[in-house]
Amino acid sequence: MIKDIPQLKVEDVAIAIVPRDGEDDELWDAFLVNLKEVPIANVLISSNGYGEVSGEKRKTTTLRHFFEEIGPLTCTLIEPIQSKLFSLNNEYWVSFVMNGHMYDKKYVFVSGSIQPSYFTTVPFVGRKGVMIR
Numbered sequence: 001m002i003k004d005i006p007q008l009k010v011e012d013v014a015i016a017i018v019p020r021d022g023e024d025d026e027l028w029d030a031f032l033v034n035l036k037e038v039p040i041a042n043v044l045i046s047s048n049g050y051g052e053v054s055g056e057k058r059k060t061t062t063l064r065h066f067f068e069e070i071g072p073l074t075c076t077l078i079e080p081i082q083s084k085l086f087s088l089n090n091e092y093w094v095s096f097v098m099n100g101h102m103y104d105k106k107y108v109f110v111s112g113s114i115q116p117s118y119f120t121t122v123p124f125v126g127r128k129g130v131m132i133r
Helices: 083-087
Strands: 013-019 027-034 040-053 056-059 063-070 074-082 089-098 101-109 120-122 127-132
Touching (some): 013 101, 027 040, 027 063, 040 074, 063 074, 074 083, 101 127
Antiparallel strands (some): 013 027, 013 127, 027 074, 040 056, 089 101, 120 127
16 A cells, blocks of 8 residues: 555755866756765666746756765766756756665756855865755
């Protein structure tokens, strides 16, 4: 029965979008940040962008990334992202296994949210960027 399936909440896992150091503003990097004291395994991340630009609906290709394990208190580069996509909603759907249970969470950077006024210091990256926990 569906009531017997545990409803597990994802905590201490974040997605961060960080500008590259010393380069032009066109390419940024997306990171998965594991703030847990334990590793997470079989991490599957799908990413895409969607929204409207000049009244026209736009959607990017869906990319999928797999990581066998991401250690505790660390971050992993997911992919580069072009700054021209910041006018779209950028979605990262993360699934992983921890302690024998599967977890998943959707992180959405809404249009216009990736900008310096929302910057915070990203743990384990050592640079400022926009982060969703």
